[in-house]
Amino acid sequence: MGFFDKIKKAFTGEQEETVEEIVETDVEQEESAEQTTEVADTAELDEGPEAVEDEGKTTLDVSEPEGTPTEVIPETETTVEELEVTLDVEPVELSEPVEVEEVAPVAPEQVPEPVAEIAEVLETDASTESEAAQKMDKGLKKTRRTFSQVLNELMANFRSVDEEFFEDLEETLITADVGFETSLRITDELRKEVKLRNAKKNSDVQKAIVEKMVEIYEENSEGENNQLNIQQGLTVMLFVGVNGVGKTTSIGKLANQYRLAGKKVLLAAADTFRAGAIDQLVVWGERAQVEVVRGNAGGDPAAVVYDAVEKAKAQEADILLVDTAGRLQNKVNLMNELEKIKRVIQREIPDGPHEVMLVVDATTGQNAMVQAKQFKETTDVTGLVLTKLDGTAKGGMVLAIRNELHIPVKLVGLGEGIDDLQPFNPNDFINGMFKELLEAK
Numbered sequence: 115m116g117f118f119d120k121i122k123k124a125f126t127g128e129q130e131e132t133v134e135e136i137v138e139t140d141v142e143q144e145e146s147a148e149q150t151t152e153v154a155d156t157a158e159l160d161e162g163p164e165a166v167e168d169e170g171k172t173t174l175d176v177s178e179p180e181g182t183p184t185e186v187i188p189e190t191e192t193t194v195e196e197l198e199v200t201l202d203v204e205p206v207e208l209s210e211p212v213e214v215e216e217v218a219p220v221a222p223e224q225v226p227e228p229v230a231e232i233a234e235v236l237e238t239d240a241s242t243e244s245e246a247a248q249k250m251d252k253g254l255k256k257t258r259r260t261f262s263q264v265l266n267e268l269m270a271n272f273r274s275v276d277e278e279f280f281e282d283l284e285e286t287l288i289t290a291d292v293g294f295e296t297s298l299r300i301t302d303e304l305r306k307e308v309k310l311r312n313a314k315k316n317s318d319v320q321k322a323i324v325e326k327m328v329e330i331y332e333e334n335s336e337g338e339n340n341q342l343n344i345q346q347g348l349t350v351m352l353f354v355g356v357n358g359v360g361k362t363t364s365i366g367k368l369a370n371q372y373r374l375a376g377k378k379v380l381l382a383a384a385d386t387f388r389a390g391a392i393d394q395l396v397v398w399g400e401r402a403q404v405e406v407v408r409g410n411a412g413g414d415p416a417a418v419v420y421d422a423v424e425k426a427k428a429q430e431a432d433i434l435l436v437d438t439a440g441r442l443q444n445k446v447n448l449m450n451e452l453e454k455i456k457r458v459i460q461r462e463i464p465d466g467p468h469e470v471m472l473v474v475d476a477t478t479g480q481n482a483m484v485q486a487k488q489f490k491e492t493t494d495v496t497g498l499v500l501t502k503l504d505g506t507a508k509g510g511m512v513l514a515i516r517n518e519l520h521i522p523v524k525l526v527g528l529g530e531g532i533d534d535l536q537p538f539n540p541n542d543f544i545n546g547m548f549k550e551l552l553e554a555k
């Protein structure tokens with residue numbers, strides 16, 4: 115069944131299938147047999163420098179890198195047509211308590227036999243398809259409630275769908291961080307659609323809004339790859355993003371997923387700008403039971419990456435996740451640093467890095483959009499990790515980033531727990547975001 119059919123089915127009141135409960139597990143922080151990294155004892159981390167061996171002896175030329183120009187969708191022409199349609203207002207109850215998931219600690223799991231296809235790791239990991247949908251559904255509760263609520267309130271305030279209604283709708287979408295251009299487009303197309311359908315009832319107008327958003331999300335998706343670019347041999351992924359967005363956490367969660375799937379995983383603490391950042395990665399390395407290659411705070415990040423690549427090759431590792439510092443305060447420095455890191459990787463692994471993942475915090479709304487734009491200009495970002503989607507009413511950000519920047523969202527963070535990272539599935543996401551609206555029909 116196609117996604118639009120699913121949406122239609124939801125509008126006609128058919129029940130969704132029940133999915134199994136997800137059992138959340140955590141992994142105790144026990145040192146793995148292979149772990150050779152020195153780790154701070156406590157989670158409270160000092161910023162002081164540490165004595166760590168610095169084996170990287172790389173001399174690197176950094177040539178002037180070129181920025182990638184930002185693609186911008188041209189604005190749709192606005193044709194303002196007067197529409198006078200009477201609304202039957204049907205307020206819908208949407209409030210639902212936010213559930214806080216408890217994470218029960220369990221003994222470290224046994225590493226299963228390696229799976230044949232590494233590319234399937236994320237899909238074949240603990241979550242089945244329906245569990246993934248359920249998790250997305252749970253994580254998006256806040257986003258969904260607010261989205262549905264604001265649309266309902268908007269409907270309740272208008273007796274007729276006139277120009278004022280469309281202006282308010284536009285504002286509502288912008289407030290939910292759907293993005294300026296995308297909001298204008300949705301509103302413009304709705305003006306035509308509502309007239310075309312002669313939509314009079316509140317529910318018809320809501321239905322048109324949801325369908326238009328789905329349509330806009332799905333267009334341009336052809337040829338777009340939402341999956342991580344995993345190789346048969348060593349896969350190297352760089353993680354970039356400003357402080358506090360959830361970079362370290364996302365790396366830790368991903369490392370754990372691959373480790374549980376039987377992969378040999380290494381982490382590289384190449385965010386040497388802050389000692390705290392190195393220590394945080396080490397803590398996540400313990401949690402995920404994977405080794406962390408680290409250097410001195412203030413040291414050369416490329417040297418750490420060099421060590422990590424050497425180690426990964428020597429150990430025949432499958433996955434190397436590199437935590438970098440994302441300091442947008444100085445774009446040229448950042449660009450140079452990332453280029454230097456890439457050169458180090460490419461000397462050893464010519465087609466690496468296989469992903470440059472930009473991590474953005476969904477709760478920062480338009481700031482996340484600005485960061486994504488700036489990073490895209492600085493380096494060739496191949497995918498997005500959208501974190502903290504569980505704690506925001508600004509889920510519209512996904513639509514904005516996808517449609518205005520054309521960066522595919524590959525992973526979403528739906529909580530602070532080690533299991534709260536999911537591959538991005540557009541259908542689950544839109545279903546999750548509009549669930550109440552769809553069920554209200």
Ligand SMILES: Nc1nc2c(ncn2[C@@H]2O[C@H](COP(=O)(O)OP(=O)(O)OP(=O)(O)O)[C@@H](O)[C@H]2O)c(=O)[nH]1
Nearest residue numbers: 357358359360361362363391501502527528529530
């Ligand atoms: N609710 C929620 N919190 C998250 C998520 N991802 C990360 N966090 C929290 O966000 C905070 C910052 O996460 P970090 O991983 O330390 O962020 P960072 O980008 O590595 O920051 P620096 O280490 O300062 O560079 C932590 O308290 C995390 O627990 C998520 O998906 N949902």
